Amino acid sequence: MTPRLETITPSTFETAVGIRVRPDQEHAVSPVVQSLAEAYVHPAGVAWPRLILEEDRAVGFLMAFLDIDWYGDGSVRRSGLWRLNIAAEEQGKGYGRFAVDSVAGEIRRRGGTQLYVTWHPGPDGPEEFYLRLGFHKNGETSGGQTVGVLEL
Structure with a gap:
């Protein structure tokens, strides 16, 4: 496995917004298109x-x-x-761990010492995944x- 991160560009936008989680997870995470809209409206x-x-x-x-307030x-x-x-x-193949490790690396690169995350509580949420990490x-x-917080 050699995953990598790529900035979303006009040529990869449709691919990004086409990513779908399992139907039983849709209530726990916003779709990619909403995330990109939120990224656009924040500083x-x-x-x-x-x-x-x-x-x-x-x-x-x-x-x-x-570095948000x-x-x-x-x-x-x-x-x-x-x-x-x-x-x-693609779930269960290590991509979630790769994502968390990548964000941790970026935060460390910027001088941060903690990585925060929020998750939907309950038996169908990702709590066990984050606790295992x-x-x-x-x-x-x-x-x-x-x-949740991860000390870096």
Whole structure:
């Protein structure tokens, strides 16, 4: 496996928005097109959307948030994984781990020491995936989702 990240361009846009998670996961993660719209409306540099490719095949999408004002009052700045959409037929092949490792590397490169993520709670959510990767719940919620943090 030699996955890589690629910036989304006009020539890869349709491929990116065509990525679909399993039907039972659709309630827990926004579609790629919504993520790209959110990236567009936030200040430049806040969102870091990337296509995950294996050779020339799109296997997923990630979007990180970089150095955001977490509470909106200037008191806390955080970076982390905002969205992770692994194509339904590509799940269980290590692409999710690759995505988390890639975001961790980018945050480290920018001087960060923690990677935050939120996830949909419940038996059908990705909690076990994130906990296996070393995230721990920090006791917070955000928009009804569990907040986890990974020390880098």
